[in-house]
Amino acid sequence: MAVFMDVHHGMAGITADQLAAAHQADLAIEAEEQVHFKQAWADPDSGTVYCLSEAPSMEAVQRIHERAGHRADEIHPVPLTA
Amino acid sequence: MAVFMDVHHGMAGITADQLAAAHQADLAIEAEEQVHFKQAWADPDSGTVYCLSEAPSMEAVQRIHERAGHRADEIHPVPLTA
Incomplete structure (x- = not known):
């Protein structure tokens, strides 16, 4: 497993509820690809x-x-952490 | 206190040791500004x-x-988390 940071642009005005719903939509299906959005x-x-x-x-x-429903604009592998 | 994500570009080839040293340099002085790099x-x-x-x-x-010694290229307040 690798660690990734992805970035979405153009989300001006996003609310806490919208972010939570988007994250939940990822969590609901992530296991099908062995992904986990932390x-x-x-x-x-x-x-x-x-x-x-x-x-x-x-x-x-x-x-x-x-x-x-929310394609990432950038995805970076981030193999190094500190 | 607020939460921030900052981004540095132009760090191609950075090693784990260099990342750890840079992070440590922040940690060594961050308390002087009530900052904490998590x-x-x-x-x-x-x-x-x-x-x-x-x-x-x-x-x-x-x-x-x-x-x-490492100015950030972008700093974003990230008030929302999920």
Whole structure:
């Protein structure tokens, strides 16, 4: 399993309820791809959302996000943590 | 206290030791600005580093990063989490 940080742009005005619903939509199907979305953070002003996940591949992360209705604009493997 | 995600670009080739040293440099002085850097993630291929912090302001986050020798390219308040 690898760790990924993905980024969504254009989410200006996102609310706490909308973020929670989007995250829940990921969680509901993530096991089908052996993905786990650990946490998400949103900046409603700039419209940026960051998602931290563990997954077998970048493609698996994107497949879950796409099926949940919110394709990521960037996905970065983040093999290093501190 | 607010939560911030900051991003550093141009860090291609960063190693685990370099990330740990940079994070440690932040931790060594962060209390002077009531900042706490909770975690950092790096993608050596794209040269992207993400730092999650709690701080009184975006400016306080940047002051610690600057004094530690690595100014952030972007800092986003992330008031929403899921």
